[in-house]
Amino acid sequence: MMRFSTLHNKQPEWMRSSGPQSEIVITSRVRLARNLAHHAFPGWAEPREREEVMEAVLPPLERLGEMKDAFSSDMRDLSSIEKQVLVERHLISREHAAKSSGSASVMNRPQTISIMVNEEDHLRLQSVRPGLQLHSAFTALSELDTELEESITYAFDSKYGYLTACPTNLGTGMRASAMLHLPGLVLSDQINQTIQGANKIGLAVRGLYGEGSEALANLFQISNQTTLGQAEDDIISQLDRVILQLIENEQNARYKLLEDHKSMVQDQVGRAYAILKYAHIISSKEALNCISMIRFGCDLGVFADEEKESINVLLTRIQPAHLQMAAKRKLSSEERDCLRAEIIQSTLFQLTPPDFSDILNLGKENQEDE
């Protein structure tokens, strides 16, 4: 079994590699909600029944080929900072982090598969991939699911499909989502319109940390709402098509910004660079928004493309629990803001000042009008 410290020191695979469309799509994520037949859902179950479910599912989970040398822990054995680290990596939900005995978390070494036991459902299986790879994220999960079904009898109804604690998950029990970086749509004030458009066709758009969370770093999670009456592959294909359309919209918005608001882009990217390099106290929110602009700058050729890996890493490393793990102690908010600035500077130490020459050459014929 993997220790927490090993897990913590290991970067999730999606940070290190990139996938299709990874300029705009950071990660693709699929999760399945599953429950054991003949057992009350976690919210209704007595402590003893929750323990029984854990005892029934943990051995088959840990036996999965994908879970060799995995990290597996009873939630009661994790400190609140450790739990928060898992939340900040999107490996468990905020709700699961609030759980203690009677719940568990299991995740593989590359942190591409994560399983919550006794969150809202008995099992929540999650798979994550870099870039736009919803189909492959689903396939990986589906294989796992099939393997598990050999030893676990799921609560399944021939009419409704997989039974879940909340009716919004009934049917496939599947939620597919992609994390998109949309600075172009935000800077050109088209983001609200985009979100409303997605909502109209039955998709949800959320901030960096899911439901009810604020949009930070110009990152948006787009996901399906429907789980009933449609096959998994169809849901994913539809989501995929919408995402490809959003990518095109984002690229158009960026192009238009460079054409019409070059100074604004230079200003935003320049300031982000400046603040990350020279601030000594920086909040998580400000840091995330600056990091977003550096990523945008990489896409525009203003910074070296190699910086993108550091940026993916930073998105997580500057979060409160990660900072406290790095400091090996609890930190006040002021201490975190100082340490955050330090870590950003040491991570981005090779970042050179923005070079806008490509931007300035682009559409030079229009420059007179500015």
Add this chain to the structure above:
Amino acid sequence: MMRFSTLHNKQPEWMRSSGPQSEIVITSRVRLARNLAHHAFPGWAEPREREEVMEAVLPPLERLGEMKDAFSSDMRDLSSIEKQVLVERHLISREHAAKSSGSASVMNRPQTISIMVNEEDHLRLQSVRPGLQLHSAFTALSELDTELEESITYAFDSKYGYLTACPTNLGTGMRASAMLHLPGLVLSDQINQTIQGANKIGLAVRGLYGEGSEALANLFQISNQTTLGQAEDDIISQLDRVILQLIENEQNARYKLLEDHKSMVQDQVGRAYAILKYAHIISSKEALNCISMIRFGCDLGVFADEEKESINVLLTRIQPAHLQMAAKRKLSSEERDCLRAEIIQSTLFQLTPPDFSDILNLGKENQEDE
């Protein structure tokens, strides 16, 4: 006679040289309000009488030894941008800039003496010196005043002294003021207390552009309120003593900040450097506040002391009318914000990143507590 363009291209002397206490005191300024006997005050005078006053005072003004090759202009011959340039240099008041025919402005080449004709009073004589030099600013003005009295009969009452349009100027007709840079008192939240203390002993504290103007760049003008029943030298000596006390308070506040809030100082100075170097769009307000932090950084040894001259120059050069004179055309607010960033970057091109080693060494024994 000097042309406006020559005046505009010439830096006021106070920007280039420094005086006593110039770390904290930017300039010392004294002005005298004078009126001609047997003539209505400008606010009550008919246009013809205002013209008469101008015809009576301009020749003796232009004959003053100090005013050799001076700049002298009817207000009606100045464009609104030109008038605004004079306001931004503190050579005329905002009220005077609104005047047209029947008013005039005269100032010497080094821009140390400036005279407004038919502002609120027939004559407003002003003298400015770098650093804390109220007495010498007054002496210069007093000599000028004596010289003028040979050809002009002032409205003077043996009981009340010099008669003025507004009773608050009655008596000496003198207002002495100093422009202080007080980042330490502002950052340590002691500035309001300081202002209230000064008010209690009959002094006024105002922002960068006088009455009703906002405090920008941590610059504050402190001046006497009393003009009646006290000799000029006594008023100036009292103001001088208060300013010396404020300088001490400011220095204590700075020392305390470095002792207790080193990170905050590093953050503020670092960010100011970063923004001035990398912003492409910057408002006057933000620029002034950043420039203040660079000046503060020079005082702390974080930047080279030679930068201070550039900073004095920038305080004026980034103002709206100065920007439009530089561009030789009217600019929209957006255009000004872009040009301002450009001018700052070309002026501060030699400014190297902040070096906090002196600050960090200072009081090293306390560093553990931070």
